[in-house]
Amino acid sequence: MLRRVVELAARRRDFPALATLVNGRRLAYLDSAATALRPQAVIDAVTRASTHDAGSPYRGVHALAEAATTVVEHTRVEVARFLNGTAGEIIFTSGATAAINLVAQAWGRAHLGPGDVVVATELEHHSNLIPWQMICAERGAELRLAPVDDDGRIVLDRIQFDRVKLVAVAHVSNVAGTIAPIAELARRAHAVGALLLVDGAQAVAHLPVDVEALGCDFYAFSAHKLYGPTGTGVLWGRAGILDAMPPWQGGGGMIRSVGATTSTYREAPTRFEAGTPNVIGIAGLGAAIEYTHAIDLRTVHSDEARVHRALLAVIRAAGGRILGAPEIAVVAFELPRVHPHDVATLADGEGVALRSGHHCAAPLHHRFGVAASARVSVGCYTGEDDVAQFAQALAKIREVFP
Amino acid sequence: MTDPRALYHDTIVDHDRNPRHEGPLPNATHSATIDNPLCGDIVTMRFVVEDGVIVDAAFEGRGCALSRASASIATTRAFGQTPEQLLELAGKFGQFLQSAPNDAPPLDLGELEVFGGVRSFKSRRTCACLSFRALTSALRTS
Numbered sequence: 001m002l003r004r005v006v007e008l009a010a011r012r013r014d015f016p017a018l019a020t021l022v023n024g025r026r027l028a029y030l031d032s033a034a035t036a037l038r039p040q041a042v043i044d045a046v047t048r049a050s051t052h053d054a055g056s057p058y059r060g061v062h063a064l065a066e067a068a069t070t071v072v073e074h075t076r077v078e079v080a081r082f083l084n085g086t087a088g089e090i091i092f093t094s095g096a097t098a099a100i101n102l103v104a105q106a107w108g109r110a111h112l113g114p115g116d117v118v119v120a121t122e123l124e125h126h127s128n129l130i131p132w133q134m135i136c137a138e139r140g141a142e143l144r145l146a147p148v149d150d151d152g153r154i155v156l157d158r159i160q161f162d163r164v165k166l167v168a169v170a171h172v173s174n175v176a177g178t179i180a181p182i183a184e185l186a187r188r189a190h191a192v193g194a195l196l197l198v199d200g201a202q203a204v205a206h207l208p209v210d211v212e213a214l215g216c217d218f219y220a221f222s223a224h225k226l227y228g229p230t231g232t233g234v235l236w237g238r239a240g241i242l243d244a245m246p247p248w249q250g251g252g253g254m255i256r257s258v259g260a261t262t263s264t265y266r267e268a269p270t271r272f273e274a275g276t277p278n279v280i281g282i283a284g285l286g287a288a289i290e291y292t293h294a295i296d297l298r299t300v301h302s303d304e305a306r307v308h309r310a311l312l313a314v315i316r317a318a319g320g321r322i323l324g325a326p327e328i329a330v331v332a333f334e335l336p337r338v339h340p341h342d343v344a345t346l347a348d349g350e351g352v353a354l355r356s357g358h359h360c361a362a363p364l365h366h367r368f369g370v371a372a373s374a375r376v377s378v379g380c381y382t383g384e385d386d387v388a389q390f391a392q393a394l395a396k397i398r399e400v401f402p
Numbered sequence: 403m404t405d406p407r408a409l410y411h412d413t414i415v416d417h418d419r420n421p422r423h424e425g426p427l428p429n430a431t432h433s434a435t436i437d438n439p440l441c442g443d444i445v446t447m448r449f450v451v452e453d454g455v456i457v458d459a460a461f462e463g464r465g466c467a468l469s470r471a472s473a474s475i476a477t478t479r480a481f482g483q484t485p486e487q488l489l490e491l492a493g494k495f496g497q498f499l500q501s502a503p504n505d506a507p508p509l510d511l512g513e514l515e516v517f518g519g520v521r522s523f524k525s526r527r528t529c530a531c532l533s534f535r536a537l538t539s540a541l542r543t544s
Contacts, residue, residue, distance in 0.1 A: 023405055337419075339466035341441060342410070345526060349406035357441045371442040371464055400410045401418075401467070 008303060011295055012381045014039040025351025028386040028393075033174055033202060033330045033377030034355050036227045038284070041294075045287030046229055049280045056276055058253055068279045075286035076269075082289050083219060083236050084210040091235040091242075091269040092277055096201040097127040099220035099235035100168070102272060103197055104131035106248040107166070107241075114140035117163045119194075121146040121154050121180075122367050123173040126360040128199040132168055141165075148367060152176025152324025156184060164194040171203035171219075175361045175375065177326025179207070186215035195241065201225050205292075205379065206301060206328050217241055223281060227379070228288030232281030235272070242268035249274040300380040304329045307378050310387040315376075318394040323368045329378040332359065335394070338401045340374040346400060347374075350393035352386075404503070404522040410467065411516035417471035422478050424470075427460040432485070434539035435463075438528055445473050447536040449480060456480045456488065461536075466529050468520065473533035475513050485541040492534040499527050 012018055017037045020027045029037060053071045055064030072092070080087045093099045112118070118132045122145050136143040146159045152173055159167075167189045169180050182198055189196045197218040200209060204221045211219050218241075223232035237245075247254055247265050251274030256264040265271045308329035315322055320333040335343055344356035355375040358365045365371060376390060427433075430448035437444040445463035449456050459480035461473035480488055494508045495517075501507075503521045520530045 341443075341466040341526070341529060342468075345406045345409060345523065362442065365442070371444075396407075400407060401415060 006296065006299055008381070008383050011300075012383075014041065014291075015381050016040060016043070018381060022351040022353070023349050026389070028350075028352045028389040030376040030378065030382065030386060030390060031353045031355050032205070032379035032382070033225070033359075033375065035224045035230065036205060036379045037381065038227055038229065038288075039291050041291050042228055042284045042287045046280050046284045049283030053279060053283065057279055058270075059276070071279055071283045071286070072277055075282045075289075078286050078289050079234055079236075082209070082292075083234075084212050085219075085236045086239065088267075088269060089236050089239050089242065091237065091272045092282055093220075093233045093235055094231050094278070095222040095224070095233035096199055096220040097131075097222075097233075099218075099233050100128055100197065100199060101131045102235055102248050103218050103220075103237070104135040106245045106272065107195075108132075108135035108139060108141075110244075110246050111165060112136065112139040112141040115163060116141040116165045117144050118142070119144045119146055119159060119161075119164050119167045121169050122148045123152060123154070123176055123178070123361065123364045124168070124170055125174050125199065125201065126362070127201070128168050128170060128197075129363070145363065148176070148178075148324075148364070150324075152178045152326075152364070152368075154178075154180055154185075156181060156188070159188070161188060161192045161194070164189065164192055166195045166197060168197045168199070170199045170201070171209075172200075172206065172328050172330065173324070173361075173364070174202045174330060175332045175359050175364050175373070176324025177328045177330035177332075178324055179203075179327050182214045182216060186217075190215070202328070202330060206297070206304065208297065211236055223285040223288055226285075226288050227291055229281045229284035232278055232285050234285070237268070239268070242272070245272075247271050247274070251275045253277075295380050297380075303380075304378050304382070307382050307384060307387060310384055311376055311378075311390070314387055314391045314394065318391075318398070320394075323364075323370070323373055329382075330375065331377070332373040332375040334370055334373050335397065338397060340372045342401065343374040343397055346397045347390070347393040350389065350396055352390050352393040354390075404519065406523065409519040409523060409526065411519065413475075413513060413516040414467055414471040417474040418467035421461075421470055421474040423460045424474065425460055425462060427458060429458075430460075432540045434536045436532055436536040436539060438465075438532060440528075441466075443469055443529070443532060445469060445533050445536050447473065447476065447533055447540050449485075449537075449540060451485060451541075454484055456483050456485065461533060465532060466526075468517070468526055468529040469532045472514070472517065472530050473536075476533050476537055479512070479514075480537075489538060489541055492538045495534055496531065499530060 057068040340356035427448035433448040443465035450458035
């Protein structure tokens with residue numbers, strides 16, 4: 001039964017972690033881009049699956065095994081609907097990182113060779129860069145990085161598409177907060193017969209995702225950035241493409257027939273799910289998607305846009321330099337003469353959780369000429385009181401580092 | 403939980419803002435660079451050792467206030483010491499940072515006692531240690 005949760009105050013009551021006191025202060029959680037907090041509905045779903053759906057899915061005929069299978073299959077359908085794909089195109093993984101490695105290894109080994117090119121961009125998270133470095137080195141292929149401008153936007157006309165077999169791009173940058181022109185990238189990639197993989201880790205909690213409208217061939221995301229559990233993720237792959245891919249990891253559940261020295265494999269998506277699936281995480285992911293329906297992400301998005309503007313104003317008022325021109329409320333910045341680690345530690349003292357470092361996007365930091373930055377990011381529970389607390393924290397930081 | 407402002411003793415902020423001996427040391431006899439790949443911070447410690455005594459020292463790099471201040475203080479402690487004496491100090495400093503927050507600091511730590519607050523913030527220990535790991539690497543390769 002869908003429960004509408006439209007008010008910020010009501011949404012906040014759903015997230016028990018928000019009751020945490022940090023150094024005696026209320027928690028202002030501004031690190032949702034690293035991991036989102038989890039609503040009670042997800043926590044309950046995880047507990048329920050641990051308690052009742054406790055069998056091994058696809059591997060037994062008894063009641064608990066059936067219950068586990070039902071959880072996995074029900075969630076597969078829910079995820080497919082969430083992305084506007086079909087259930088047969090949904091592969092469960094341990095996260096976006098594993099999903100991208102799966103494509104790099106399974107598709108890459110079969111399709112990349114000397115002279116072939118993979119295009120990634122300067123703004124990629126390491127999870128959408130290192131797997132391509134690895135497979136390109138292994139296959140003798142070339143990895144090309146598409147440049148971004150000072151706003152953190154991909155410069156489409158400077159991408160060279162000759163010999164390109166696959167384009168790998170983040171839907172939303174986890175540093176610059178910019179939205180990539182996915183549909184246009186898909187058109188240009190397909191024009192040369194290349195595939196498009198989209199890392200949706202930062203997008204799924206903030207944008208409606210429709211893989212058909214985007215025109216991509218692979219879409220990866222992690223449950224824990226969508227209010228779900230860690231250790232759970234999804235790879236959506238276009239049906240015809242998945243069916244033509246060899247398996248990546250071998251093991252139980254993915255085989256059709258096993259001989260002593262050779263085996264045959266099942267069809268997608270099962271072919272790519274060797275080993276016992278993470279039933280508990282998948283149950284949590286299903287509840288997280290249901291929760292995003294309940295809160296209506298479009299309503300949340302307009303709330304987030306207001307918070308986003310307030311964050312930008314506070315950072316600028318404190319003399320901070322913002323990296324790029326964020327379109328989503330993921331804002332990386334540097335304060336003059338205060339190192340991001342010191343910003344983050346002192347902010348924590350004021351109850352403000354923010355991220356410091358290179359956010360697993362070292363090339364983009366090089367592009368912006370900084371070694372590290374601090375980052376604030378929002379979730380459906382973030383309000384203007386959190387921004388005010390962040391502003392107070394920035395003032396305290398200036399007291400310590402005048 | 404400890405108030406993080408306890409981390410930022412006036413002495414640490416002072417060494418961050420007014421670092422001693424920051425810059426190159428062209429005639430260095432001993433040097434080493436250590437980085438922290440997790441955060442991108444990097445520090446190079448350089449020394450001139452003559453007749454078994456450190457006669458000049460400098461640091462370069464980028465990092466947070468804790469790593470800069472520990473590098474700066476390390477250079478001030480180096481002058482007139484033998485490499486062995488500075489290595490002994492590095493060992494004591496490392497033990498100090500691993501000790502419980504209320505443990506008494508070892509003798510001879512001097513100004514480095516201002517890093518006591520780091521003991522309550524495990525994630526920041528590597529910041530305070532970075533320069534001492536570099537100087538240990540530099541002086542052990544003699």
